[in-house]
Structures are given as C-alpha cells and as structure tokens.
Amino acid sequence: xxxxxxxxxxxxxxxxxxxxxxxxxxxxxxxxxxxxxxxxxxxxxxxxxxxxxxxxxxxxxxxxxxxxxxxxxxxxxxxxxxxxxxxxxxxxxxxxxxxxxxxxxxxxxxxxxxxxxxxxxxxxxxxxxxxxxxxxxxxxxxxxxxxxxxxxxxxxxxxxxxxxxxxxxxxxxxxxxxxxxxxxxxxxxxxxxxxxxxxxxxxxxxxxxxxxxxxxxxxxxxxxxxxxxxxxxxxxxxxxxxxxxxxxxxxxxxxxxxxxxxxxxxxxxxxxxxxxxxxxxxxxxxxxxxxxxxxxxxxxxxxxxxxxxxxxxxxxxxxxxxxxxxxxxxxxxxxxxxxxxxxxxxxxxxxxxxxxxxxxxxxxxxxxxxxxxxxxxxxxxxxxxxxxxxxxxxxxxxxxxx
Amino acid sequence: xxxxxxxxxxxxxxxxxxxxxxxxxxxxxxxxxxxxxxxxxxxxxx
Numbered sequence: 355x356x357x358x359x360x361x362x363x364x365x366x367x368x369x370x371x372x373x374x375x376x377x378x379x380x381x382x383x384x385x386x387x388x389x390x391x392x393x394x395x396x397x398x399x400x401x402x403x404x405x406x407x408x409x410x411x412x413x414x415x416x417x418x419x420x421x422x423x424x425x426x427x428x429x430x431x432x433x434x435x436x437x438x439x440x441x442x443x444x445x446x447x448x449x450x451x452x453x454x455x456x457x458x459x460x461x462x463x464x465x466x467x468x469x470x471x472x473x474x475x476x477x478x479x480x481x482x483x484x485x486x487x488x489x490x491x492x493x494x495x496x497x498x499x500x501x502x503x504x505x506x507x508x509x510x511x512x513x514x515x516x517x518x519x520x521x522x523x524x525x526x527x528x529x530x531x532x533x534x535x536x537x538x539x540x541x542x543x544x545x546x547x548x549x550x551x552x553x554x555x556x557x558x559x560x561x562x563x564x565x566x567x568x569x570x571x572x573x574x575x576x577x578x579x580x581x582x583x584x585x586x587x588x589x590x591x592x593x594x595x596x597x598x599x600x601x602x603x604x605x606x607x608x609x610x611x612x613x614x615x616x617x618x619x620x621x622x623x624x625x626x627x628x629x630x631x632x633x634x635x636x637x638x639x640x641x642x643x644x645x646x647x648x649x650x651x652x653x654x655x656x657x658x659x660x661x662x663x664x665x666x667x668x669x670x671x672x673x674x675x676x677x678x679x680x681x682x683x684x685x686x687x688x689x690x691x692x693x694x695x696x697x698x699x700x701x702x703x704x705x706x707x708x709x710x711x712x713x714x715x716x717x718x719x720x721x722x723x724x725x726x727x728x729x730x731x732x733x734x735x736x737x738x739x740x741x742x743x744x745x746x747x748x749x750x751x752x753x754x755x756x
Numbered sequence: 757x758x759x760x761x762x763x764x765x766x767x768x769x770x771x772x773x774x775x776x777x778x779x780x781x782x783x784x785x786x787x788x789x790x791x792x793x794x795x796x797x798x799x800x801x802x
Contacts, residue, residue, distance in 0.1 A: 503763055504767060507762075508760050589792045593788045596788055744774055745770060
C-alpha cells in the first residue's frame, strides 16, 4: 500500500515548493499587502468601500494557490487568461468568481453599472450653475490623461496600450475598464487592477501634493455655498437627456458609459424613489463585487508580468500629472477671480467622485475649520467625469486610426 | 516601436476635440437653461 505524500495533505503549502523562489516571495508579500490594505480600509485611511473587498480577496487568493489539472498552479477564484470555449466552460463551473468575471467584468457591464450608480448620486448644481469654471478646471485636470500617452509610447507600448494606460489619469475606474477592454484587452487585468488600487490610494497622497503647491493662505479662501444658483430639477433632467444624446451621437463607441451615467442623473432628478433606492443598492453591490473580483485578479501570476512594473510607474505619473494640472488650473482661476475662488476646487476636478471633492474639503478645513467648499468642489468633480468620458470616447475612436 | 511624434499628434488632436466637445456641453447647458426658464410660469413643475 502506498502512503500518500505528506505534502498532498497541504496543497497550499506544497505549491510554495513548486514555485520559483522569487514568485514565492512575491506571493507572501501580496498576502501581507492584502492584509495591510484591509487594515487601511478598516481604519478609513484608504477608501474602505474598495479596499476591504479588494485587500481581502488579494490576501486570500494568493494564499489559496494549489496544483490544478496538468500540474499547473492556479486558484479556484478566477482565471482571467482562459479563452478556449471548452476550458472556459470548465472554469465557469469550477471557479466561483469566473461567471461574474466573464459576464460582468470582462465585457464592461460592471463598469457601466458602477457608472449608473455614480450618475444617481451626482449633484449637478454647481456644474450647471458655473459651467465655464467647472469645465476649465476639469480640462486642466486631464493633463495626466494627455501627457502619459506619449510617455507610454516612449517606453515601448503601442498607441492602443498607451491610450489605455493614459486614461488612468482621468481617475475614473469605469472609464479605465472600458477603454482597456476596447483598446488593449490583453492588458486589461493589470491596468484595471493598478488603476483601482491607485484610485484608492490617491485619497491619502493628494493632500501632500496640495500642501506642496497651494499656500495655506489660499487654501483658507472661503466660498459661500449660498452663492450657488439654485438649479431646478427640470433643468438638470433636461441637461441629462440632451447631453446624453449628443455625446452618444458624437462618440457611439463610448455610448454605454454615457447612457448609464446620464440615465443615473435622470433618475435622480426625476425623483422616482423606487429607482433611486434600487440604484443605490446596485452601486453598493457593484462596488463590492468589483473590489472582490479585482482582489482575486491580483494573484502572483498577474503581478509577475514584466510590463506591470511599467504600468505601475505610468499610472502613478498619470494621476500625479492630473493632480498637478487640476491644482494649476485652480490657482489660475483663483488669480483671475481676484482671490474669490479657492484653488483647492481644482484638485476636485480629478474626477474620482466624490473622493477628490472630499480631499479638497478636508484640506480646506485643515487651513480653516469653518470653511465649506464641498458644494463648490462637486462642480469640477462632475465636470471631470464628463471630460474624462469625452477623452475616453476620443481615444477609442481616434487611436485605432493611427 | 511606435513614433513619439505621432503620439504627440494624437494628444494635440485629442486636446482640440476635447475642447470642442466641452464647448458643445457648455452650449447645451445654456440652451437647456434658456429653454427651461422660458417655459417657467407656463407649465406647473412636478
């Protein structure tokens, strides 16, 4: 009678012995990083809505590697690389997140659902009351989205890959997912994962950039919320329909995103309570499963792709440049208005709704506890979503022509 | 390897198209504001 090998009782531990030492070390580091992200989310130092599910599954998926069929190492969460129909069918039945990944993540549906929910919580008041200021700040905050493209090309990426990476500078997760799915599907997983991790981190990093670039005296400029024109719901509703139709006409490739965002806005302004409650729950569910799936994708095999390091650097550069662009636009607006506009609302134009608006408010309150600039900051924040969507539409339309 | 000069051309075209589209949005906002304010007082808002 042959006794089984002792390692057969501990397949997870046995998989360490079967890996290259460098992969094994990275795998352990990823487990600890996942635990660290969960802790940071729990303490609300990073966005908990994303970091809790992402960090959790990241730690667990790297712990749960085992020997699959044909002696390959893998996990029972998700295999993003499987594409042959018969292997995909097997994966759909075995990997518990595979159906969710293939039917909502890999086809962009989850991006559209998140965008639907974002539209339903977006307040258009300041954007419609001060459209020129909001759009000016938003264009400044797209500096990273624009300048990262030639930088990525210089580092060896082709135009489509470079555009997919550059969209990270728009600081909008659904847009990043959508663009990389259309232009560079083979880089979809690392780009999406890096973009969302960075978006969670920017809440912690942008305040340092702000303190470096904006003097305390300017951060303490008061802006009175009562100065914002009261925009009736009918006007916001009409804008949602008209702008949605026009943008879909100009950029039909990006129509699913525009449709979802503006429909969410229309639902909010139409005040249909049942739809609003449903979209609220939908946003929470989509965000939870998005974080869960992203964490499951952060396994050692994805991280060890040699281009991930370059994408890590470029993503960081893109978000940094966008932050710098937004702050410069805010400082210009402050100067041209004779000191009436707080330049902090420029950082809100980096469209991570509503994170960057909250960053602006938080930094303003550090300078003066009585300041309330959040309503004003939401205008460029919303404008940032629209300008990023426009740039996404331009990239997916224009870049394939070159 | 792709040409960086062409990449900058893409960026230039993107910036131009982006500004034009933002101008479109700006015009839409004003048209909507004009249309909804011209209907005020005539139709009860729900």
